Amino acid sequence: MDKTVAGLPEAIAGIEDGMAVMIGGFGGAGAPIELIHALIDRFRATGSPKNLTVINNNAGNGRIGIAAMIDxxxxxKMVCSFPRSSDPRAFTEKYLxxxxxxxxxxxxxxxxxxxAGGAGIPAFYTPTTYGTDLAKGKPVAEFEGRNYVQERWLKADVALIKAELADPHGNLTYRKAARNFSPLMAMAAATTIVQAARIVAAGEIEPEHVVTPGIFVDRVVEVRDAAQEEALIRAGVEYA
Amino acid sequence: MTGKLTNAQIAWRAAQDIEDGAYVNLGIGFPEMVARYQPPGRQAIFHTENGILNFGRSPSEGEEDWDLINAGKKAVTLNRGASFFHHADSFAMVRGGHLDVAILGAYEVAETGDLANWSTGPKGVPAVGGAMDLVHGAKRVAVITDHVTKDGRPKLVRACSLPLTGVGCVTRVYTSLAVIDIVAQRFVVREKLAAISLDELQGLTGAGLVVEGTIADLVVPEL
Structure with missing residues (x-):
């Protein structure tokens, strides 16, 4: 079992026009900047991939990462909860x-x-959004005297994930709050692509400490000294 | 208007109702101030939606770790006994009824307990974050807010005019003038500043105020 690939171009191979791409991270924590920039490099060289649907909590910040993809x-299309940031120009301009x-x-x-997408559950009911504009058109049902809104699973063709440790089986750990959406996205994508700060031999991650089991991971590329998005933003870096 | 509480004083008052050991989520911005005013001898465990329980103070400048942030994307530190978890677990804590208290800001609160705090209307880029999740599931959902808007209009109203965050979710409102519970779809005044009469308070409120028993004086230290 060896899911490691040699470099970023191999890692992102097969990402095509029109795909749905989940990208881990909440703000700058957990953003797989090197995988994203490799995808941008391919787009600049070949014109592809484009017309992507990107799923992330936010919609990019500054002129790097997802913001640079949008630029x-x-x-x-973005699927997100909070398309604002300290510098939301890229999304805001295109949206308006x-x-x-x-x-x-x-x-x-x-x-x-x-x-749910990763777990094979096509729909579920949640109290969130009941009675609000965001529930319009969605089925509502009452359970134990309370109203709930039906929501559907979300899946993707590809997930791009930033991990701390990985082994050749694809077992992963994360760093601090950089975990956020990544273990979920790893489950919900047909192909899960991981950049890890360090790839270690099988067995070197304590089985008790594995956060994402390797079954959810397809490719792993080592990116030592990976950039941290927030640190890049604060340094005024642009990916131009 | 003179003789109203500052934001810090409103936050202080809200903090007095948080019990030792409570699991608490504070909304981004003004509600974050509540953490500063925990009474001596009590320690709440603070939850942040992006996946930390028991985070602590902000680090000093230059000491930030940008993988260690709160939902407002501000750098935080960890207290002993902290834990990390992914987003589905984080919102299971929220919706699953595991949090004791959520304290949020508001544009408007209705006497029905409806809350509007995420959108001021259709202009610009809409953004909701975790606001609509947080109003469901905590055992108590409280709001801290100025009693009126900057231009003097009531924020406590019969029905919200702005897009709703949640329906029938708020149980207590700490304002710059009073502490008000929402009971059976009515605003019940529990405490008010001694300097303001009930009639004056009613004049600044967009729905009827109910009195049950006596109204205590709202007493807050200078901060």
Missing amino acids: GGMVA AGEIGLELVPQGTLAERIR
Whole structure:
């Protein structure tokens, strides 16, 4: 069993126009910047992939990562809970110009829809959004005297994930709050692609400490000294 | 208006009702101030939606770890006994009724317990974050807010005019003038500043105020 690949271009192979791409991270924590920038490099060189649906909690910040994908015209639609950030220009400009779609999903519902997608549960009921504009058109049912809104699973063609440790089986650990959506996205995508700060031999991650079991992971690439998105933003870095 | 509580004082008052050992989520912004005013001898465990229980103070400048942030994307530190978890577990804590208290800000609160705090209308880019999840599941959902808007309109109303965050979810409101419970779809005044009469308070409120028994004086230290 060896899911490791040699470099970023091999890691992102097969991501095509029109795909749904889940990208881990909450703000800058857990954003797989090197995988995203490798995808941007391919788009700049070949014109593909474009017309992507990107699923992330946010909609990019500054001029790097998801924001740079949006700036470059790779993204047709964002599925997110909070398309604002300290520098939301990229998404805001395209959204107000009608050049990008938005599916706004409450944060907990977004997480649970992704979890459901990975767990083979097509729909579930949640109290979240009952009686609000975001519940319009969705089935409502009463359970034990309270009203709940039906939400559907969310799946993707690809997930891009940032991990701390990985082994060749794809077992993963995460760093601090960089975990956020990543274990869920790893379950919900047909192909899960991971950049890890360090790839260790099988057995070196204590089985008790594995957060994402390797069954949910397809490819792992080692990216030592990976950039941290928030640190790049604060340093004024642009991926241009 | 003179003689109203500052935001810090409102936060202080809300903090007095948080019991030792309570699991608490504080909304982004103004509600985060509540953490500063825990009474001596009590320690709440703070939850943040992005996946930390028992986070602590902000680090000093230059000491930030940007993988260790709260839901407002501000750097935090960990207290002993902290834990990390993914987003589905985090919102299971929220919706599953495991949190004792959520304290949120508000644009409007209705006497029915309806809350509007996520959108001021259809302009611009809509963003909801965890607001609609947080109003469901905590054993107590409290709001801290100025009693009126910047231009003097009531924020406590019969029915919200802005897009709702949740229906019938708020149980207590701490304002700059009073502490008000929502009981059976009515605003019940529990405490008010001594300097304001009940009639004056009613004049600044967009729905009827109910009195059950006596109204205590709302007494808050200078902060």
